[in-house]
Amino acid sequence: MEALLDKANRLPLLPGVYLMLDAQGTVIYVGKAKKLKNRVSSYFHGEHLPKVAAMVEKVADFQVIVAGSEFEALVLENSLIKRHKPHYNILLKDDKGYPFIRVDRRAEYPRMEIASRALKDGADYYGPFGGRSQSRTIINAVSAALLLPDCSRSFPRDIGRERPCLNYHMEKCAGWCLRDSDPVDYRTRMDQAVLILQGKSEELTESLRQEMEQAAEDLRFERAAELRDRIRAIEGLQTRQRVIATVFNDTDAVGFRRGAKSCFTVLHFSGGDLADKEVEMLEEPLEDDSEAVANLVRQYYTVTGAVPPKTILLPCEVEGLEALEELISESAGRKVSLEVPKRGERLRLVESAQLNAQEEIFRRTTQEQRRSKTLEWLQRALELDDIPRRIEAFDISNLGNMGIVAAMTVFQDGKPLKNAYRKFRMRDQDLQDDYASMFQAVTRRFQRYLDGDEKFAPLPDLLLIDGGEVHTQTAVRALTELGLSVPCFGMVKDDRHRTRALVTADGREIGISGNQAVFSLIGNIQEETHNSAIRYQRSLRKEGLRSLLDEIDGIGPSRRNALLQHFHSVRAIREADLEALSAVVPRNAARAVYETLHRKDDQTCVSSQEQPAEDS
Numbered sequence: 001m002e003a004l005l006d007k008a009n010r011l012p013l014l015p016g017v018y019l020m021l022d023a024q025g026t027v028i029y030v031g032k033a034k035k036l037k038n039r040v041s042s043y044f045h046g047e048h049l050p051k052v053a054a055m056v057e058k059v060a061d062f063q064v065i066v067a068g069s070e071f072e073a074l075v076l077e078n079s080l081i082k083r084h085k086p087h088y089n090i091l092l093k094d095d096k097g098y099p100f101i102r103v104d105r106r107a108e109y110p111r112m113e114i115a116s117r118a119l120k121d122g123a124d125y126y127g128p129f130g131g132r133s134q135s136r137t138i139i140n141a142v143s144a145a146l147l148l149p150d151c152s153r154s155f156p157r158d159i160g161r162e163r164p165c166l167n168y169h170m171e172k173c174a175g176w177c178l179r180d181s182d183p184v185d186y187r188t189r190m191d192q193a194v195l196i197l198q199g200k201s202e203e204l205t206e207s208l209r210q211e212m213e214q215a216a217e218d219l220r221f222e223r224a225a226e227l228r229d230r231i232r233a234i235e236g237l238q239t240r241q242r243v244i245a246t247v248f249n250d251t252d253a254v255g256f257r258r259g260a261k262s263c264f265t266v267l268h269f270s271g272g273d274l275a276d277k278e279v280e281m282l283e284e285p286l287e288d289d290s291e292a293v294a295n296l297v298r299q300y301y302t303v304t305g306a307v308p309p310k311t312i313l314l315p316c317e318v319e320g321l322e323a324l325e326e327l328i329s330e331s332a333g334r335k336v337s338l339e340v341p342k343r344g345e346r347l348r349l350v351e352s353a354q355l356n357a358q359e360e361i362f363r364r365t366t367q368e369q370r371r372s373k374t375l376e377w378l379q380r381a382l383e384l385d386d387i388p389r390r391i392e393a394f395d396i397s398n399l400g401n402m403g404i405v406a407a408m409t410v411f412q413d414g415k416p417l418k419n420a421y422r423k424f425r426m427r428d429q430d431l432q433d434d435y436a437s438m439f440q441a442v443t444r445r446f447q448r449y450l451d452g453d454e455k456f457a458p459l460p461d462l463l464l465i466d467g468g469e470v471h472t473q474t475a476v477r478a479l480t481e482l483g484l485s486v487p488c489f490g491m492v493k494d495d496r497h498r499t500r501a502l503v504t505a506d507g508r509e510i511g512i513s514g515n516q517a518v519f520s521l522i523g524n525i526q527e528e529t530h531n532s533a534i535r536y537q538r539s540l541r542k543e544g545l546r547s548l549l550d551e552i553d554g555i556g557p558s559r560r561n562a563l564l565q566h567f568h569s570v571r572a573i574r575e576a577d578l579e580a581l582s583a584v585v586p587r588n589a590a591r592a593v594y595e596t597l598h599r600k601d602d603q604t605c606v607s608s609q610e611q612p613a614e615d616s
Contacts, residue, residue, distance in 0.1 A: 001044050004059065008041035010363045014355075015073045016066040017080060020088075023060040027084040032077040034070050055088045065267075065277050066356045068348070076274055083275060099135045100125040103194055108183070109155035109176075110190050112139045112148075112197075126197040142196055145233035146189045147174040156183075202343055205231050250310040255353030256293050259517050260365040260373035264296045265357040267349065268309070278306075279360050289514065294318040297338075301328045308332040314340045315350050371414035374517040378462075381510055381518070382502065384487055388462035389413055392445075393491075393525050394475070395466035396437045397533035404429055406441035407533035410460075411525055422456070423536045435474045438465065442478040450482060463488040466526055469507045476505045491526045499523045552596050554589040563593070573597065 013035045020029040020043075033039030043056050067073040081089050102115040104123040114135045118125035143150040150173065151165055160179040167173040176186055195204045212227035255265035262282040268275045280296070293316055301308045308328050317340050318324065325338040341347040365373075379387045391411040398404040410420035424441045442463075448456040463479075463486050465471045472490035479486055492509065494500040499522050501509045512518045549560045566584045567573045573581075574597050581590035 004062070005041060005044035007363075008044055008062075009037065011037040011040055011064060012066065012359045012362065013037050014066050014359065015068075015070045016064050017073050017076045019063045019065075019080065019084070020055065020059045020086075021061045021063065022058045025061075027080075027086050028058060029055055029086045029088040030077055030080045030084060032067075032070075032073040034073075036064050036066070040064070051088070063277070064359075065274070066352070066359050068352055068355070079274055099132050101135055101139060101197060103190070103197070105190070105194070109186060112142065112193065114139070124194065138197075142193050144172050145196075146193055146230065147172065148186075148189055148193060149173055149176050153177055155186075198345070200344055251313065251349070252309045252311070253313045253349040253353040254293065254297060254315060255350065255355070255357035256289060256296065256315055257354060257357040257361055258289070258292075258515060259358070259361040260370040261361055262292065263357040263360045264292075264300070265353050265360065266300065266306075267353045267356070269349070277356060279357075281360065281364060289316050290318050294320065294324060298324060298327065301336075302331045308336045310335075311337045311339060313346055313350050313353075314338060315354055316340065370517060374515075374521055375414060377515055378518055378521070381512070381515075382462070382487065382489065384462065386461055388460075388487075390458065390460045391462045391464060391525065392460040393464040393466065393529040394438060394441055394445075395526075395529040395533045396434050396441070397530075397537040398432050398437075404432065404437055405533060405537045406437055407529055407536055408441070408445060409525065409529045409532055411521075414521060416528060421532060423532075434467070435470060438467070438471055438474045439478050442475045443482065446479060446482050446484055446486075450484075459484070459486060461487070464502075464522070464525060464529075465490045466529055468492055469503050469505065472503060473505045491522060493526075499526045549593070552589075552592050554592050555585070559585045559589055 015032075015034050016036045017030065017032050018036060018040050019027050020031075022028050031039070040062060043052070043059070047053075048056060065076060067076055100115045100118050102113045102123050102125055103110050104121075106122060114132055115125060140150055142148070149155070150167065153165075155176060158177055159181065160177070162177065164175045164177055165173070168175040168177075174185075174189075175181060192204055192208075208227050208231050212224050212231065215221075215224040215227060251269040253267040253269070255263075255267070257263050264280040264282070266278045268278070280300075293314060297312065297314065297318075300306050301312075308331065312328070321338055321340075325336065328338070329336045339346065341350055362370075375387050375389065378384075382388075389412065393409050393411070394406055396404070396406050404426040406424040406426070408422040408424070410417040412420075422445060424444055426437050426440060429436060429440070445456060446459075449459065463475065465475045465488065467490050469490060472488055476488050479488065489502040489504060489510070491499045492501045492503050499519070500513060501511050502522065503509050512522055549555050549563065555563075562584055563573055563581070567576060573593075576594075578587075578590055578594050581593055584590070585593070
C-alpha cells in the first residue's frame with residue numbers, strides 16, 4: 001500500500017481518469033478526478049466505506065490518463081467504463097452515456113438531431129457532449145450562425161404551406177419554408193454545419209472569407225455583407241468537442257517528450273472511444289525529436305506486434321514520412337496514413353498525448369534525477385569536461401549613469417544557493433558602460449578567489465553572462481588576464497525577453513529550446529540574476545536618497561518618512577515640483593528639498609558611490 005501511495009503522490013494536480021488494476025491486470029474500477037494526485041492518493045490512506053475498502057484491498061496497481069478538462073475526464077470515464085465493465089463501477093454500466101448530434105446527409109433536407117448513441121445506420125454522429133441540454137445549445141448556436149431551421153417543420157413537406165415563423169422575422173432563419181427557398185443553398189449551409197461539428201471552423205471561415213472578398217470585387221456588396229455576418233457568427237461559436245468523437249475512429253495519437261528520461265506515448269481511439277494508453281519509457285533523454293519519433297513509431301508498429309490503425313497522428317514532422325507510411329502500411333497489409341496535424345481536434349489529440357508523455361516523465365523521476373539529467377545534457381551540449389554542478393551568472397543593472405551595479409548568483413546542482421550570491425557596486429565609473437561594468441565585476445569576483453577569500457571559493461564549473469557575444473568576450477578577457485580558465489557562455493534572449501540560446505565568445509550559438517528542462521533551468525538562472533541586480537540597484541537608490549534627505553536642513557526622520565511614504569520612489573520625489581512637496585512638508589522644508597535634489601543631477605549617484613561596497 002505504501003508503494004501505491006508513493007506512486008499516487010507523484011501524480012500531477014491535473015484532471016484525468018484513473019484505472020485500478022488487480023493482481024491479474026484486470027481493470028476493477030474506473031474513476032475521474034479534477035486533480036489526479038489528490039483523488040488517487042486518497043484511496044491509499046485513511047478510513048473508507050466498506051465497498052471502497054473492499055476494492056482497495058484488491059488493487060495491485062493503477063494507471064492514469066491525463067485529460068484536458070474536467071468534462072473531458074468525465075467523457076473518458078464513461079467510455080472506459082463501457083469498454084472494461086469494471087466490477088466496482090455500478091452507476092455507469094448502462095448504455096445511457098452522453099448524447100451525440102446526428103446528421104443524415106442522405107436526406108434531401110438533412111437536420112441536426114440529438115441521439116443517445118452512435119449507431120451504424122449510415123448517418124454521421126458528432127460528440128459525445130455533456131448532456132442533452134448542451135447538445136441542444138450547440139444545435140441552436142450552429143443553426144443561428146448559418147440561418148438554418150430550428151423549428152418542428154418538416155422539409156420539403158411544409159414548404160409553402162404556412163407563413164414563416166418568428167425566427168425568420170428575427171433574422172435567425174433564412175426562411176426555408178418559403179416557396180422560393182433554394183435547396184442547393186440549404187445543402188451548402190448544412191455541409192458548413194457539419195464542418196463546424198467536425199471542429200473545422202477555421203477551414204470554413206477561410207473559405208467563406210475568400211468568397212466574401214470575391215463578392216466584394218464583383219460589386220455584389222449585399223452578398224459580401226451576408227457572408228461577413230456569417231463568418232462573424234461562426235467565429236463566435238464555442239462548439240468544439242474534445243478527444244472523444246466518432247470522426248476519430250481507429251486512430252492513434254502519438255506523444256513524445258524529453259526530460260530526465262524520454263517518454264513515448266500512444267493513445268488508441270477505436271469506435272470513437274479512447275480505448276487505451278500505452279507508455280514506453282527510455283532511460284536516456286534522446287537528442288532529436290524528429291529522429292526519435294520516426295524510429296519509435298517504426299519499431300512500435302513493425303517490430304512489437306502492435307496493430308496499426310487507419311490513421312496515426314504524429315507530434316512533429318519526421319524525415320522520410322512517405323517511406324515510413326509505406327513501410328507501416330506494408331506491415332499492416334492495408335493503407336495506414338501518417339499525419340502531423342496543425343490545427344483542429346486532431347491537433348488536440350496529439351497535445352493530449354504529449355501532455356500524458358510529459359506527466360509520465362515527471363511522475364517516474366525524482367527532482368534530483370531530473371536536475372542531474374538536465375546538467376548532464378547541458379554538459380554534452382556545451383562540450384564541458386565536467387558536469388556543471390556549480391553555475392555562476394552575472395548581470396549588470398543601472399539607471400542611466402546612476403547606481404551602476406552587478407549581481408552574481410550561484411546555482412548548485414540546479415538549485416539557487418542564495419548564501420553564495422554576491423553584489424558589486426562599480427568603482428571609478430561615472431558613465432554607463434555595460435562592458436566595462438561586466439569586466440570590473442568578473443575581475444573583482446575572481447581576484448578575490450586568487451587572494452584566498454573563502455567567500456569567493458570554489459571556482460564555478462560554468463560561468464553564464466547575461467548578454468550576447470561581446471558581453472561574453474568581455475568576461476573571457478577578464479578571466480584570461482587573471483590567468484584563469486572557466487567555461488563561459490552568454491545567455492541570448494529572444495523578442496519576448498526569454499533566453500533562447502547560449503553563445504560562445506566567438507559567436508557560436510547553442511540552442512537550448514529543444515530540451516524543456518534545460519530551457520527552464522537557464523531561463524530561471526537568467527531571471528534570478530536579473531532580478532537580483534535590479535533589487536540591489538533599487539536598494540542603493542533608496543539608501544542614497546534617505547542619506548541625502550537626512551542631510552537637508554529642516555528634514556528629520558519624521559518628515560523624511562512622510563516624503564517617502566507619499567511619493568513611494570526616488571524618481572517621484574526628484575520629479576515633484578515645489579507645490580507638490582509643500583503638500584507633504586512645510587514650505588521652507590519643501591524648498592530645501594527641492595533645491596538640494598536639483599543642485600546636481602547626479603547627486604544621488606555620487607552619494608551612493610561614497611558608501612562602502614558590499615563585496616569588499
